[in-house]
Amino acid sequence: MEAQESGAGWDFLDWVGPDTSTCVFRLLDHPTDLARAAAVSRSWRRFVIDNEFCKSLCLRICPEVANFTRAVEVTRSPQPPAAHASESSHDADLRSRERDHRIYSYLSGALVSNKPSMDCILHCIVASSTDNFPDESIENTLEPQDRINHRSSYWSSGGADDPDLPESLTYRLNSDLCIIDEIRIRPFKAYFQPGHPIYSSKSVRIRMGRSKLPPGSECFVTDEDENLRAVADENYVWTYTSPEFPMLQKNELQTFKLPRPVLCIGGVVKIELLGRIQRQAIDNRYYICVCHAQVVGRSLSPDLMVDISDPAGYSILKYLPGASKLRAEDILPDDARESSEWHSLVARYRQMRHLAMMNVLLGPVQFMDEDDVGGVTDDDLYM
Structure with missing residues (x-):
C-alpha cells in the first residue's frame, strides 16, 4: 500500500492512460528510442507492438513505406502447413503483430543508418x-x-x-x-x-x-x-x-x-x-x-527485399533474418530442407550481387566498405 501511495509500484502507462502515453511515444523520432522503450518492461513492449509505433516511425521517415501492402518474414526452414492450425484467432493476431514489429523495427534502423553514401x-x-x-x-x-x-x-x-x-x-x-x-x-x-x-x-x-x-x-x-x-x-x-x-x-x-x-x-x-x-x-x-x-x-541490407510482382503496383516487404551474414558457401543450390521462397530470394540476391561485383571489377561504379578503408565485401553491395 505504501509503495502504491509513493508511486514506486506504478507503471507510467497506467498512470497517464493510453491516450497520453500514445502521444508521448509518438514523439520518439529515432528507432533506438523505441527499442529502449520496448525494453523497459513487458507492458511497455506490448504497448509498442500493439500500437505499431515502429511502422508509424518508418512512415514518418519515408512516406514511401505506405506502398508496402504487407510485410512478410521469410525463414530458411519451411513452415509445416498445419503448424498453427490449432491456435486461436487472438494468438494468431498477437503473432502477426510481433512479426510486423520485428520487420518494421529492422527497417526503421536501416532507414536511418549512417553508412556512407x-x-x-x-x-x-x-x-x-x-x-x-x-x-x-x-x-x-x-x-x-x-x-x-x-x-x-x-x-x-x-x-x-x-x-x-x-x-x-x-x-x-x-x-x-x-x-x-x-x-x-x-x-x-x-x-x-x-x-x-x-x-x-x-x-x-x-x-x-x-x-x-x-x-x-x-x-x-x-x-x-x-x-x-x-x-x-x-x-x-x-x-x-x-x-x-x-x-x-x-x-x-x-x-x-x-x-x-x-x-x-x-x-x-x-x-x-x-x-x-x-x-x-x-x-x-x-x-x-x-x-x-x-x-x-x-x-538497404540484404535482410530486406521487396516483392514487386503485383501488377497493380503494390509491393510486399520481405524480411530475411540472417541473409546479410550469408557467406559464399551458404549460397548453394536448392536444399529440400529449406523453404523455396528463401531460395528464390537468395537467388535474386546472388544475381544482384554478381551484377554489382561485375560493375566493381569493370567500372565505373565504386563501392566502399563501412569503415571506408578500401576493398569490396558482400556487405558493401547491399548494406
Missing part, C-alpha cells in the same frame, strides 16, 4: 532518345571523365526544334530498396565546336519506382530502337516524383539534393531533363548532352 547506379536502362547510337549512348554517363582515350564521352539527345521538348535517362540501381539523398549531373561542354557550347537542360526532375516489364528485359542498352520501347511511363510504377531543380549552364558536376531522403522501391530512377537551352550551330536544333550522372545514396 555512394553512387547507387548499377547499369543503364534506356534514354528517351540518342543522337548517334551507340557512340553517344547513355552508357557514357557512367564515366566520370568527359574524354576517354582522347575521345569524347557523353550522351546526346536527338535534335529538336522545340526548346521545351523533354528528355530522360533511366537507370537500374544496385538494390530494389535504396535510400536516395541526391542526384548529380554534369552537362557536356562541346570543346570540339566553335564557342565550346554547353548543352545543359533548363531544369531537372527525378522519378523513382519500379519496372512492370518482365525481369531482364530492361537490363542493358544494346539496341536503340529496341530499348526505346522501354521508356514509356506505362511500363513503370513511380512511387516518388521530386520538385523541379534549375540546372546551371556550366560544365561541372551539379548536385540536386532531394528535400528529404527517399526510399526507392523497385530500384529504378528516371532523371527527367526539362527544357533545352543550347542550339547546335551546324543544324540550328536544340540538344541536351550529359557526360556524367550519379544517383547518390545507399542500398
Whole structure:
C-alpha cells in the first residue's frame, strides 16, 4: 500500500492512460528510442507492438513505406502447413503483430543508418532518345571523365526544334530498396565546336519506382530502337516524383539534393531533363548532352527485399533474418530442407550481387566498405 501511495509500484502507462502515453511515444523520432522503450518492461513492449509505433516511425521517415501492402518474414526452414492450425484467432493476431514489429523495427534502423553514401547506379536502362547510337549512348554517363582515350564521352539527345521538348535517362540501381539523398549531373561542354557550347537542360526532375516489364528485359542498352520501347511511363510504377531543380549552364558536376531522403522501391530512377537551352550551330536544333550522372545514396541490407510482382503496383516487404551474414558457401543450390521462397530470394540476391561485383571489377561504379578503408565485401553491395 505504501509503495502504491509513493508511486514506486506504478507503471507510467497506467498512470497517464493510453491516450497520453500514445502521444508521448509518438514523439520518439529515432528507432533506438523505441527499442529502449520496448525494453523497459513487458507492458511497455506490448504497448509498442500493439500500437505499431515502429511502422508509424518508418512512415514518418519515408512516406514511401505506405506502398508496402504487407510485410512478410521469410525463414530458411519451411513452415509445416498445419503448424498453427490449432491456435486461436487472438494468438494468431498477437503473432502477426510481433512479426510486423520485428520487420518494421529492422527497417526503421536501416532507414536511418549512417553508412556512407555512394553512387547507387548499377547499369543503364534506356534514354528517351540518342543522337548517334551507340557512340553517344547513355552508357557514357557512367564515366566520370568527359574524354576517354582522347575521345569524347557523353550522351546526346536527338535534335529538336522545340526548346521545351523533354528528355530522360533511366537507370537500374544496385538494390530494389535504396535510400536516395541526391542526384548529380554534369552537362557536356562541346570543346570540339566553335564557342565550346554547353548543352545543359533548363531544369531537372527525378522519378523513382519500379519496372512492370518482365525481369531482364530492361537490363542493358544494346539496341536503340529496341530499348526505346522501354521508356514509356506505362511500363513503370513511380512511387516518388521530386520538385523541379534549375540546372546551371556550366560544365561541372551539379548536385540536386532531394528535400528529404527517399526510399526507392523497385530500384529504378528516371532523371527527367526539362527544357533545352543550347542550339547546335551546324543544324540550328536544340540538344541536351550529359557526360556524367550519379544517383547518390545507399542500398538497404540484404535482410530486406521487396516483392514487386503485383501488377497493380503494390509491393510486399520481405524480411530475411540472417541473409546479410550469408557467406559464399551458404549460397548453394536448392536444399529440400529449406523453404523455396528463401531460395528464390537468395537467388535474386546472388544475381544482384554478381551484377554489382561485375560493375566493381569493370567500372565505373565504386563501392566502399563501412569503415571506408578500401576493398569490396558482400556487405558493401547491399548494406
